[in-house]
Amino acid sequence: MAVRQHRGPVVRVGLAQFRVGEAPMEMTTMALGSCLGIVLYDEEAAVGAMAHVMHPRRERVKNNANRAKFVDTAVSLMLDRMEKRGAARRRVVAKIFGGARMFVRDQDRRSLLQIGESNVLAAREEFARIGIPIVAERTGGNRGRTIVFDVSDGSVTVRDATGAKEKV
Numbered sequence: 647m648a649v650r651q652h653r654g655p656v657v658r659v660g661l662a663q664f665r666v667g668e669a670p671m672e673m674t675t676m677a678l679g680s681c682l683g684i685v686l687y688d689e690e691a692a693v694g695a696m697a698h699v700m701h702p703r704r705e706r707v708k709n710n711a712n713r714a715k716f717v718d719t720a721v722s723l724m725l726d727r728m729e730k731r732g733a734a735r736r737r738v739v740a741k742i743f744g745g746a747r748m749f750v751r752d753q754d755r756r757s758l759l760q761i762g763e764s765n766v767l768a769a770r771e772e773f774a775r776i777g778i779p780i781v782a783e784r785t786g787g788n789r790g791r792t793i794v795f796d797v798s799d800g801s802v803t804v805r806d807a808t809g810a811k812e813k814v
Contacts (some may be wrong), residue, residue, distance in 0.1 A: 654798070662715035664697035666727040669798040676792040678744030680762035682717060682769055682785075683793050685741040686724050686778070687800040688733035694797040695724035701761065702768030717768040721776070740778050741802055741814065742769050743793050745785040762786070782814040 654670030661681065665673055669692035675683050678698065687694040697720040701707050704716040713719035725735055745766035766785045773780050782802065784791065789807040796802070805811045 659696045659698050661698050662700055662712050664695060664714045664720055664724050666693070666695040666724060666731060667797050668693050668731060671797045672794055673797065674792065674794045678791045678793065679746050679748040680744070680765065682745050682765040683743040683791070684717070684720065684724070684769060685743070685793070685795050685802055686728060686738050687741075687797070688728060688737045689800055690737055691732040691734065692797065693728050693731045693733040694795060694800065695728050696795050697724055699765065702764045717765055718772055721772050735778070738778050739781045739800075740773050741782040742766065742780060743784050743791055743802070743804060746787050746789060746791070748788065748790070784812070784814065
């Protein structure tokens with residue numbers, strides 16, 4: 647059995663938070679259900695960012711003071727901080743995770759709350775608008791996910807609620 651090398655500090659990113667860091671470090675966020683985990687990475691600068699967002703758009707929510715809570719405002723916050731650490735927007739790529747349909751009544755009826763799908767769509771639209779490619783996506787379904795982002799190489803390990811793991 648291979649022993650995993652520790653690559654640096656592990657920073658936890660909580661609900662409605664974002665973090666920016668440089669290699670060597672890892673970032674993790676847990677229990678992504680309908681929420682979206684957004685990972686941004688500039689390989690040349692070895693600078694990355696992770697957010698755990700709850701809602702697609704800031705203007706649609708009354709309690710909207712925390713800009714890290716929303717897809718449309720968290721992305722700009724992340725990019726601004728990454729640039730301060732040497733990243734260049736033209737080199738940044740995105741990966742998105744989560745956006746599950748967590749509140750389904752039954753198979754024949756629509757979800758009580760489809761925020762997960764709205765979050766995924768908002769992220770796709772935002773990244774298309776600003777010209778940042780989404781290079782990996784593990785979204786949808788009906789299971790929660792936990793992700794670990796390794797800023798050293800840009801990889802993200804995804805573990806779903808069943809324990810299945812995948813590195814993207």
